[in-house]
Amino acid sequence: MTTPSVTTASALPPDGRFVTTQWLAERLGAPDVVVVDASWHLPTAGRSARAEYVDAHIPGAVFFDIDAVADRSSGLPHMLPSEEAFSEAVGTLGIGDGMTIVVYDSLGLFSAARGWWTFFVFGAANVFVLEGGLPQWRDEGRPLEAGEVMLPPAHFTARLDRSRVAGVEDVAQASAAGSAQLLDARPGERFRGDAPDPRAGVRAGHIPGARNLPSSDVVANGRLRDPDQLRAAVAAAGIDTAQPVITSCGSGVTAAILWMALDSLGTPPAALYDGSWAEWGSSDRLIAIGPA
Template identity: 65%
Template sequence: MPEREPPDTSRLVSTEWLAAHLGAPNLVIVDGSWHMPATGRKGREEFLKAHIPGAVFFDIDAVSDVASPLPHMLPSPTLFRAAMESLGIGRQMKIVVYDTEGLFSAPRVWWTLRAFGAVDVAILDGGFPKWLAEGRPTESGEAPYLPARFDATLDHDWVASIDDVAARVADRRAQILDARPAERFRGEAPEPRAGVRPGHIPGARNLPVSELVKDGRLADAATIRRAVEAAGIDPAKPVITSCGSGVTAAILWLALDTIGAPPVALYDGSWTEWGASDRPVATGPAD
């Protein structure tokens, strides 16, 4: 098993930087767009119509454990390696991820690549909306790619199971931070997936990602820190991020990482798993 190299500390690259490096060797641009099923939007269809020149499409639903009843759970290292190599994504390459919302699903792809050992992964600041607003070039159709090697080794410490979360909540070894909208966290709004109860994990805290992302861009560090502390989270103590199905939990990861307090894990099954299980559920504000 190859040793994991220290990850690159940069998290965002500008549209100016990316425009200046289009076509650079050892650079791969990844469209990681994913949309909630209720929107009716299809990331791949939109990618084929327009994307940043040279970009490849990372399908969050396809690059997953398709045997799991839960949506887009992490795949095996073997499957992940095959998927990345089929896209021309190498473990040692400079990888820049973006999405069509600005900052929504790209952090999930960023987190996934890093969890499987990618060395240098960044997110495009402002994403595709900023790129388009600046009149930068696009292309359509599938982009050609060169062969690449991705020796995938999943860092299991980054991923929390339902039993991990239950155990850490029970003995107060970690704080749970939920990215869902407040109405869903409190149980006042129905869940978008059938069979999932409303509410939240007992003891969890709520920080909707709408408080951290404005106009498709991540808030500054001071704003993030204030929001985290207002949610009742001590960034100096272990945090597990969660959401509806493991996508926006990665935005919380990115935000906490930005203030120098990276989470100990992301709950991959998130509320879709917990809310459909027989585990206890809390409603109302965080207790």
């Protein structure tokens, strides 16, 4: 374990949702900083995020499994759990009130955004994403360790901000009445219905009225693109940032990347559709727009 530096976590980043690798390296081992590996891979990737974590992770990092810390009774992937379940799960990981939480993933900026958003909507005051993620940390030759990390149990007071979470009825209302703009983070071919959904039983296509901004268009080298590029991408997708936006994707993961992109421009979304296309596309009662 890295020895705590003289610089403590109380020296929080000046603003924004991100910290640099240097910022984190100077605080590894500080008692009020917890590092969280929130890596996750698409079902078709054939990779185990947990196994990769055990093989190599940032020293002191705990593994946050978005499929396990979830409402597994819903039948949908990684839906938000109850406040009680979240509090118990993250407290067991050693994440407590008042801690500075730094989330990263093994791809740079992918599922870390979902990890960040989950802590954010459950009321974490100081939660950040590591710029560049594990790839940049590795490229800079910074230390890694293997095995599971067990931190002393802590207490996290979970208060879910339900206004930031859109349900299927909220999205159906937005789709029918235009009360909010729907912004889908999936790749264009999946949005258009030209490619099959990776989940069995889920139709191809998109929610009527939704716009498409693939999450890959707002990310470069494990970080968000610069503000001018983000504004251009959002505008090209047909989104008016002065009006409410609900982000969605395949299962609520990359929708959080769009959340962070809009938030970085000072125009955070109204909500994220937690069920996303995994819910909408598997329901015969909901209209899906597919190939022409």
